[in-house]
Amino acid sequence: MRITLVGPAYPYKGGGARHTTELAHRLAERGHEVVVESWRAQYPSVLYPGRQTIDVPEGELFPDTRDDLAWYRPDGWWRVGRRAGRFSDLTVLAVFSPVQVPPYLGVLAGVGRGGRTVALCHNVLPHEPGPADATLMRALLRRVDGVLAHSPDQAHLARGLVQGTDTRVGTAEMPPHLPETIGPAPTRPDGVLHHLLFFGIVRPYKGVDVLLRAFAQGAPPTVRLTIAGEFWSGSAELRSLAAALGVADRVDFRAGYVPATELSALFAGADAVVLPYRSATATQNVWLAHAHGVPVIATRAGTLPDHVRHGVDGLLCEPDDTADLARALDAFYAEGEALRLRGGVRRVDPDPYWDAYVAALTATAPPTG
Template structure:
């Protein structure tokens, strides 16, 4: 259960990828949303996009986040199907009442409910929003998440529930780039994804200016929920308008492929995070990553191998690193990132969700580097 494409959301892509993998070994049905939020609560341009790659899953678009009648209908349909396991996402307070009520109702019928926790509480959430999110979590039978720090937080609140950890798998449904974007500089940096304050774009802009690289270019690709005017003013004030390209919208998968292909490094200067789908996408395209040293990112970024970690909210440290990077270094790191990403499979994650494997050992292997050396990727 969860949003699926064409809904514009990393969670939607995640739900679809997992459903496809589960369907290879289990009878699987998907219930999705016909509407996540009322239009006045969605600050973006639209909830949906027609720019996704092929491979969407078949789903029942029954749920409405603010219509309890659709919650009851969903529960009735799922009970009629009679599953052994229902998988639900947890990522935003707004849908916590719907998803929590559904989980509670299904568990009363003896159906196990596994929640995939993308965020235990909303980024930048008020206390009442956090309470709603925790209420949803309290209705789960068990949990799966993508980073150990978040798992520890969940276990502290729900010590009687099992929590399995598995790194965010690499999306493998993105199209191959066609090489339609020409390089504009010796070093190309990319910031990708929905722009929200916790993602630290302002930190990146300041760090990029401090790097004082005249041979570098920063491309920002993502829809702004808020702050686009502030961003443009900051770019102008820093005097970097001639070296920053702003694409303030949701882009199709085909367009995304071109931006990742042109980049040398993908930068995630986040202030806080519990995980990111941008890193596995970068790894899919063989691109090195610069990321804040946060638990949700450091679990999958091997410092000095697949990318580099920098102190959180430190534009000086970020600028120093960006100023020092060489293309020869980023090319090697990108090859290693691609090979490392191949170990983060949807098959392994699906086993964890289905309850047939424990991902904790895999995460320990990822974190400590015990998977062995990463071979160079052929350039042929």
């Protein structure tokens, strides 16, 4: 099958670009002829604070990748779609935000009705939706032949938006697509380090405020916490909260994107990664922590409880529940528990996940003829 993937690739950073590129490689390995249509300007800077690109690739690049899409060039949207329509049996749109809907509608106009189209929804609706988001996503999803969501809850949202149409909705768990530059971890001191880590983009749905309150209540006073990642709206509010809770001297804020080359050292200094999400669709951070031999304390949100084996390689608690997270932090530092959970950590095998994912994608809107 000839497939066009429309989505971010290097020099864009983070999991979205890695996912698009890894998906292209996996499809090509299975005999499909694949082209990636990426972006030269994906979002206006006013809508995406911080740097959007990186200087060093975090994995093997896909050779047949173009970067002709720009949010400010509607003529380019149509040209990319026209090229995909002439080449492809299947065009796949990687959807991360309703902001992408106008460009993607332009791409679909160029594709026309010659080939099949799938919206691959990393989020059907944002975790913190705006007033126009459902309207925009409804317009996009009702225009494609198929939608692939990453969890049953997200598939349910998609079915509500396409109700009354012939659009097919499928579900497949997000497969591992970790940075390839992890490398061997630095030498880690023996024993318990008394150090916890939150890693990832800091947004309200991630529950970092809940973590700070739970840390003040449940973590032993010898334990430190590092919050590492890009702060969507700045770190001032969380820094003030840490000060008000009396834990500012035990919390380190490492603001900014953490490149793959620095991940090993970051994880080597942690007893556990804490993921206090209020809501979640899919995240790589459990698998990323486990790839570095680090257990995870997470909420029962989205797919997190599918990846953390409670009492084996981590602990689970209820989302948006300060007391329950404080209990989990206290339990983690019970005598011998941190090292026992560390001994249960195993690195994920990505191949079975990718086998299921590729099968689900190609079945969501199979080509006609």
